[in-house]
Amino acid sequence: GDSVTQMEGPVTLSEEAFLTINCTYTATGYPSLFWYVQYPGEGLQLLLKATKADDKGSNKGFEATYRKETTSFHLEKGSVQVSDSAVYFCALSDADYGQNFVFGPGTRLSVLP
């Protein structure tokens, strides 16, 4: 079945550092790919998405490019802020996979001032 693998956390960075969170996937069809973010005490919310190969999703300074050849969707940000501290989930949605959405285990990011 479909699956999503993320780098293990937690990740601790200093403010203004460069962020990369790796995500790879396995899917039977041609999925859409997502990054969701969960701030403390809240539900998940969509950060960015890409629906086909080579698409780049971007939002709030975060970017991720859909790489079909490496089945990857790595999240990057050039300069993190304390307010980016949260848990980040990579996810896919595959119409050929009846449950529609599959999530990775999440990566906790802590940004120190």
Place this chain on the structure above:
Amino acid sequence: NAGVTQTPKFQVLKTGQSMTLQCAQDMNHNSMYWYRQDPGMGLRLIYYSASEGTTDKGEVPNGYNVSRLNKREFSLRLESAAPSQTSVYFCATALAGGINGELFFGEGSRLTVL
């Protein structure tokens, strides 16, 4: 604009007790989902409802039942709670079952089973 509303936000149960988690949405979405979130395991799908009147099992349905009462409401019931069901539960909705779409989440319900 409420979006997705879950109740209760916190609940403590004893083993063997029953309870129902309620979810209501005002987004006019067709699809609704129940997930549980456990440390190190991310979100796992319990049940989902592609549209009013239909429900299907997800990855971890054992010990749970659901009811899609109408388009707005999707409830999750624990008939006989077990400590393994201690978790944070999230309800989510999507407009068109997910492909190219987006999930909208409630704030979560934290359940502790003693």
